[in-house]
Amino acid sequence: MTARLREFRRAADERAADLVHRERIARVMSKSNAASETMKVRQFGDWERARRLAGQIKRHVLANLPDLLEEFERHATARGVEVLWAADAGEARALLLGLARRFQIEIAVKSKSMTTEEIELNAALEAAGIEVLESDLGELIVQLAGTRPYHIVGPAIHLTRAEIAELFHRKLGTAPGAGAEELTLAARDLLRRKFAAAGLGITGANFLLADAGAITVVENEGNARLTMAMPRVHVAIAGIEKVLPRLADLALFLPLLASSGTGQQLTCYNTLARGPRTAGEPDGPEHMAVILLDNGRTTLYARPAVRQALRCIRCGACLNVCPVYRSIGGYTYGTVYSGPIGAVITPHLEEQGRWEHLSQASSLCGACSAACPVDIDLHRLLLENRRRATAERKEGWFWAAALRAWAWVFSRRGRLDRLRGVGRLVRAAAPGRARVPRLAPRSFAQMWSDREQS
């Protein structure tokens, strides 16, 4: 058993036993899920059909990914976007720091981007002497608290209002015990001045539109719009898999993302950016760059059995419906991407990390697959990860040996009948004995023989 698995199990058991945490997460998730279910029915005549279509479009994207990326690059470059390619996190950081130095940036504002978490950008910028401020409220909260995002879509859903009020009181000087509105206003006031002063705005991208050469950023607060409107330089960092073939595809994907992600018909702000300000425009960035990030995605891509995981639009629905996630919370996974999607992709994105145990920590209930708006067979991919780990001998010796013995016994009825007594001994000696059931005095087969002579 690796140290990582031991630590995961320890943290998981601790979280699972924490009834306060479980109750809090259950409340938040059931609200989210109820809103999603209601909205899916309300706006889609046939949600299953909509998501199958979205899945087919994403499958088409993946099958044609290199060509679509080149198409995106062509159109974006024609409108003055600097398109850069980063093989890994280190290169992405270096490219961004290079841009910051070139444009003599002192202050940067960021909108919410899991990709920037993935490449650990903030620390690198700060080390280079650049002030970095998260502008999304949830991200700002975890930044002030010095922790990581708890959930893909709601970074601070694990904190109560009281805890956030205490944090803001300490760090921003708001009144103790402030309400949600007052706290939001404090964040708004702080950030307005920063938006005005920042030289660099950093965003992610929910979608990269190949035919338009445009990025799409989806949000509710408006901070991403301001990040792309006020600083003189805008840099977007996006995984290479974020491509959609056509701008028109947004008509399907924006409602799907909103329904599954936040239970909304559509998110408040859906913004396309396809270049720096044009000659006739009064404002907007003077320079725009897009960094296309690989960082293990091509490794995942090269594995056809799991490639469909790259369809993911990061809506967070699989986290919201996962009973394991609801029991252990987002931090326990120890990864950038948690929940079912995180368990599926992390072993491929980070081969050296040995994250196979995350695929084991699931009952394969299938709720994730049922909730995915781009029709990813998530629980089948978890099973595929398990099969692969076994085939590559990445699991410990114990279970391999145990299941070999099990297969030997269970491939012949005679062996099974004769070894029932051994089964009793195994149970008595097993660690976690309470979890292994007590055998009946006679098996069904034995009772049948006893009873049914003919």
Add this chain to the structure above:
Amino acid sequence: MAPSTVSVLIPCLVDQVYPEMGWAMVAVLRRLGYGVDYRRGQTCCGQPAFNAGHWGEARRVAGHCLEVFRGAERVVCPSGSCTAMLREFYAELFAGDAREAEAAALAGRVEEFSEFLLREGAAGRLGARLPGRLGFHNSCHSRRELGQRDESRRVLEQLEDCEVVEPAGEPDCCGFGGLFSVKFAGIAGAMAQSRLARFHELGVARLAVNDPGCILHLRQEAERAGLGLEIRHVAEWVAEALGVGAAPGAGAER
């Protein structure tokens, strides 16, 4: 068309731990006029190893299952997970194997117990009472792999005066997941706790479940938590209503 003979697939968990569930199903089928063929060589469908990712071992045991059920025309099974294993997963397990066609053939001949009763129209012939409130937990394999939203529920609702209650929304997993509940007992226990809490809110004292694995896991948690909850298989509740077949010697046949 007069009912005829069906073969029964007895899940390994029923065979070894809960034989009374198997007897309940056999008794119900016989009461409805079916002949019951039990092929004594059967052991297990292979799912525990399959779900753990050990497909070589799974294939070995599943291959034996194919041999045992060769020639069986209709197979009935009191477990959504075993049924799903044969119907949905044997194709993958035997892909490219010489037994691929045989696995596909068997897949088309297996039905889950409640599914079978409804399709045969037998559920409507039960003519029995089970008065009172009865909670129902639908297993994940039944719901998501077999696409059975309410088959077991509808069977139970055929019992007179039986008020079947389920928590609102999609059913949450009980936390069994085969070896998952052994490897990650803490998480699995929390999941069982959460699921039972939903039934506790509904105030039921009796729970019907259509999968032995869920029953094993939920009973363990119910006992640990001291909940006075009677958790039994759908087939057992139907058998009780009909007044038939507990395991021989375990209680008089009424």
Add this chain to the structure above:
Amino acid sequence: MSSRERILGRLRAAQPPAAERAAPPREPDRSIYRDYPARAEDYVAVFAERFAALRGEFLRAAGLAEAAARVAGLLAELEASEACGAARGLAAADPLIAAVLAASPALAARFDPPERLGMANAEMLPCLAGLTRARALVARSGGIVLDSGRDGGRRLSVFPPLHIVLARAGDYVASLEEALARRAGDADWSSLTIVHGPSRTADIEKTLVLGAHGPKRLAVIHVEA
């Protein structure tokens, strides 16, 4: 080898063969969505309802003078809620906006003209109201499509706490698809936004709060004449 070449190379090496690359799926048809307004004459009413559900404020004005009065009313409310003196605004360049402002010189004096749209960020802090048209108003979702080319740049519709949109009957479309098709082909914008109501967040215990970073209030004044 550059990273670009390496990434594209790895993708091409693993790509399914040309014969197996999925054909592009058909256009999604309307039956996927349940809630389309059936007839063009319903667009305004449906929009008004959906927009209001998003906490947008839908106001009607019979003509230019009434529209001006509506705008003045919104400014007065702003002054009350912000506890400030005479609220100043900034207007995009547009014939309808110009006509409404011309209908009330007192109102026009409160708005900086479009020449001021390029002001420095710090200068924009005291600007409390942005006045624009829209490329399209989407009936199905209560959405408003704006772009940086014709709607006063990028900041105007997001930075001031009050955003006012002047609309006419011809601005409404049934669906997002139509709205996107209308503007996508044009050359003169670098940024386009589809807005659904005032700014909001639920990051604190899932409690809905309006006015996170974008406008706290979003109003549409539908000018009949």
